Amino acid sequence: MFDNLSDKLDKAFHVLKGHGKITDVNVADTLKEVRRALLDADVNFKIAKDFTTRVRDKAIGQNVLTTLQPGQLMVKLVKDELTELMGGDAAGINLSGNPTVILMSGLQGSGKTTFSGKLANYLKTKKNKKPLLVACDIYRPAAINQLQVVGGQIGVEVYTEEGNRNPVEIAQNAVKHAKANGFNVVIVDTAGRLAVDEEMMTEIANVHKAIEPQETLFVVDSMTGQDAVNTAKAFNDRLNFDGVILTKLDGDTRGGAAITIKSVVNKPIKFIGTGEKMEAIDVFYPVRMAERILG
Ligand code: GDP
DSSP states (O other), X not given: OOHHHHHHHHHHTHHHHSSSXXXXXXXXXXXXXXXXXXXXXXXXXXXXXXXXXXXXXXHHHTTGGGSSOHHHHHHHHHHHHHHHXXXXXXXXXXXXXXXXXXXXXXXXXXXXXXXXXXXXHHHHHXXXXXXXXXXXXXXXXXXXXXXXXXXXXXXXXXXXXXXXXXXHHHHHHHHHHHHHTTOOEEEEEOOOOXXXXXXXXXXXXXXXXXXXXXXXXXXXXXXXXXXXXXXXXXXXXXXXXXEEXXXXXXXXXXXXXXXXXXXXXXXXXXXXXXXXXXXXXXXOOHHHHHHHHHX
């Protein structure tokens, strides 16, 4: 995960971690390398620039050159700043409401259906909940089938309405079904498209309005970097979602989406997907991620 970024940051700190005398030129060079590493990770130019400016100001404020181990202090400043950028504290999921209604949004292929299953499994096994999965993709029979397979794997019921072409109705009926049958969480998987389009946005906005979810989650493929950030912005402008789910982190060597998405949409990353299996889900902890990146 983010191996390229970790390697580059490690190299950036190489000189500062040596034992020779350290000058302000060394510090400036290091920050230049940090910025380059962030840009290579697909962090946008302004965010990378502001990031190194903040670290530089703190380094000056803390008289980094006069400390015993300037290299260590610089690594700490970068780690703290990365943690802040990724959201500070872990965000958690709102499980209020009976049932709690969770709406999943995102493009086709982002990992929405897989994550719906992972989340249901997590809530069932770790939070002692009784979830219901809902298939609202009326366009792709394969998507409904996929959710049924996932539900079967984890022993969670999947609500479908064959022949009904109205996703709003399906979602509303599913919530009624949950209430009548003792399900305390309803996870609604919606239709995605290959790119943001008006029809999809209207449809999901209508479902959102009808079922008033406690949590609207936006699912995005971490490997798509800046595209992930732009898609997040488009969905957030329309849905004002509550949190981001970053999938496929296991295949992401760059890290740009994880680092920047929070600062662009001002919504936390709540969970990450780290593989295809139902257990490959983790709560996102910015501080742990920053520690991982900086080794
Ligand atoms: P959807 O179209 O948004 O519902 O996406 P899917 O759930 O069908 O996922 C698309 C592909 O990505 C599938 O092959 C999944 O197995 C795969 N996938 C989903 N999440 C992850 C993940 O966290 N890591 C990896 N490596 N693959 C994932």
